[in-house]
Structure formats: structure tokens, C-alpha cells
Amino acid sequence: MSYTIPIGPYHPALEEPVHARLITDGESITDAKVFIGYNHRGIEKLSTQRNFIQTIVLVERVCGICSHSHAFNYAQAVEACGHMNVPKRGQYIRVIMAELERLHSHYLWLGVACHLIGHDSLFMHIWDDREIVMDILEEISGNRVNYGMVTIGGSRRDIDEQKAADILRMLDKLEVSICRIRDILLADKTVAARTQGIGVLSTEDAIRIGAVGPHARASNMPVDVRIDAPYSCYDEFEFEKAVWDSCDVFARVVVRVLESVESIKIIRQALAKMPKGPINLGVKIPKVEPNEYMTRHEAPRGQLCTKVVTNGTDTNERVSIHVPTFKNAPTLAHMLRNNTVADAGLIVASIDPCFSCMDR
């Protein structure tokens, strides 16, 4: 017998609102529809009422996890409109923050995934490690969530020698731990039983629907903006794209754990090579000539696109923010089909969705 089962909109997997309507035949999902828009705050509209510095504060509130990514990419777009060159040290600090953010985002997701899989001891172990990253983010910026590290023309706070030494000490701990977590995740029978062959998104479908980021890389698409279209100072570091070809939830777990190892590599290189000098251009509230520019940034969940149109004043004419979940959420209905109702929560979570990001 066919039933329609509503899931959400309150906390179907992660603590974010989305609603899925599953058409089932017994335990099997035959069709699915996804509904979004439960957290629309009109941030793009509000950005047309604020100057560039105020907009940085605003766009950081698009997301609680990847807040730095939004500020980073918005600042890049405004700087490109105004032909500003960010000092190298400012670029390095932005990249270090971006990679720390990726680490805590991936750790958060890996923990949630382990919880949904039923491996709660690993969930606690991963979130324990995540706290180390959060402590470092707090030591650098004074905040655990919205770091306020970006300004137009560079970074707002420096990373001095003491902080750099603390980050390196933290990385030593994390590196040992993440390698152990990687080995467990790759070999554990519980993880394999709950994730392998579940929520498959083939490479062809990922390309057709336009998936991005770790979700695309787990469908064997070798895409990563940091390497394909380098920006800031990413071209000065050596790291690899984490790609996996099984196209299922297991691949999404593997990609994120491998990517965490790569992020640690990038932070180490950035700290070792960080040049001396100013961290920003010292501009307060710039006026930018009429122009437009779109920049891309590899946020923890995938490619983040920000387009800014300026009008010669200190206010935005228009800001468009297309977040990775806007590209990845349309794949959900496809992935849910032919799976069981019991796996629906895990499949929805497997794209590492941020519905608050998407709604803006």
C-alpha cells in the first residue's frame, strides 16, 4: 500500500528546517519532494540598505557554521569591484580561518553522521576534537561562531607568534586523531552497513543537477574551486582534491574525512610561509565605482558564489549569494528514491545541508 510520509520541517536530521514528503510503497521510497524556505530572512534585500562594512556583518549571519566563508567571498567581490589588492598577510589569515572553519564544519558533520549511523562513541570522539578547533577559533577571533575576521581590504585581526604556536600544537593533536578516525571510518562494519550503497547519486546525475563541493567529489566529480579557479593565496599551497567514486553516503563520509587531513596540511603551510607586513589596507568605509563582479569560494559545503553590483556609493546596488546547499538540495529527491524510510534522515543529512544558508 502506498503512503505519503511527511518528514520535518523541524529537525529531520540536523537542527535546521526542511520538509520532505516521501511517497512510499511499504518501506521503500518511490518518490520524494523537498520543500524549503522556512528560514528566509531577506538578507539580500537588507544588504541593499547597508554600506560595505555593515554588509560584512550581515552576510556573516547567513550561516552559523560557514560565516567566515560568506564574509570572505563578499569582501573579495567588493575588492574586485574596487580594484583593491589585499596585503599578503591578510590573505594568509583569511585562508587559515577558512580552513579552520572547514575543519570544524566537517567535524560537526562527521559527528552528526556517526550519530545517525548509530555509532555514538565515534560521534563523541569527533565532537571532542571539534572543541579543540573551536577553542582555537575563539583564541584567534574572540568568538566561536561569527568571527568578524574579515574587513574590506584584508583581515581585522592578526595571528601573532603565540597564536601560531597554539594552532600548531592543536594541529599536532588533531592530525594523530583524524588519521585514527579515518582508519576507523574506512574499516568499521557498522559504518559500512549503514552507508554503502545508500543514497546513491551517480556522476552523470551529479553533473546534470549541478552538485558542488564534497557532495560532488563523493560522486567522483573532481571539482574544487581552490584548485580549479584559485583565489586569494590558495595557489601557494600544495594539497589534493579528495575524490571518491562509490557515489553513496559512504563516499560522502570518506571525502569529508580526507578533506580534513588536507585542511590541516594547508594550515601548516600557511603558518610556515606567512609573510610579515600589514594585514589590511586600512580603508574604513570605501566608496566603490559602479561595477559588478562575481567571486567563487570553496566553502565547507561546496562552491559559494557571491555577486556584488556597486553604484558609486558606499552601499550595494545588489548582492546575490548562491550557497552550496542551493545546488546540492535539488539532488535530494533523486537520492531518496528506491531507499528505505529508515535511511531518509541519513540521506538528507549526507549532503551536509545548510538550509539557513540556502534561505538567506
Next chain:
Amino acid sequence: MQGYQKIMISPEEIVPTAQRMRAEGRPLAMIHGYLAKEKKFNVSYEYEVDDNIESYTVETDGSLPSIEDIYDLAAQWPERELHELMGIEFEGLDTSERLFMPDTMLDGQGQILVTPMKELIKMAKGGEEK
């Protein structure tokens, strides 16, 4: 540094451009729109061409062909967003359901990106400015 190139096209060129980009395997990064001077919509289709963005831009009074058939959901969701928040019509696009805004919001007038903030505040307060 990522590059950005703006190319003005006519509405008739939207579909052939999308077909060419799809055939070349270029992802559609974004469909962006804003209300420019003289109440003309400025809509741009941002394609990723290696480390560049090619921004094919068109001016319109508010009706454009849909490229959903070519770019699938990667085009359908951004087109639905522009329809809902700016009132742009995309020929052939199913807009019977809302993407972001509830049907009840502002009596179904959820086109917040083209409605002046003062009017939005007035509508939110039930038509009376306080």
C-alpha cells in the same frame, strides 16, 4: 585571481548560449538579477569557464525563455527564485508552487527584491505606516 567577463546578449540568444555552454560542459554558477534604471530587469547567466566567469547579461521588461530543459534543476531553482522574489516570468517554467516564501506572506506579494523597503514595512504592518 578569478576572472569575470560581462557579455551583453539579446533574449533570443539565451537558449543557444545555454545549449553551447552545456555542450562544452560548463556549469551554471548562478542566475542573477536586479532592477536597473528605467525599471528594466538586468538578468545575467553566470557560467564557469575554467577559472573565469562569463556573465551573459540581458535586459528585459520581465519575460525570458526558461533554460530548465537544458540545465535541469541547476536552472529551475534559480529561475523560480527570480520569479518569486523579483516577478520575472520564465516561459515554460512551472511556478505553481513557491520555493522560498509562504503563500500567505504579504498577501502573496513576496517580490521583496523589487519592492521598496518602505512599502514592505507598510505591508507587513497591515497597510498602516506607524
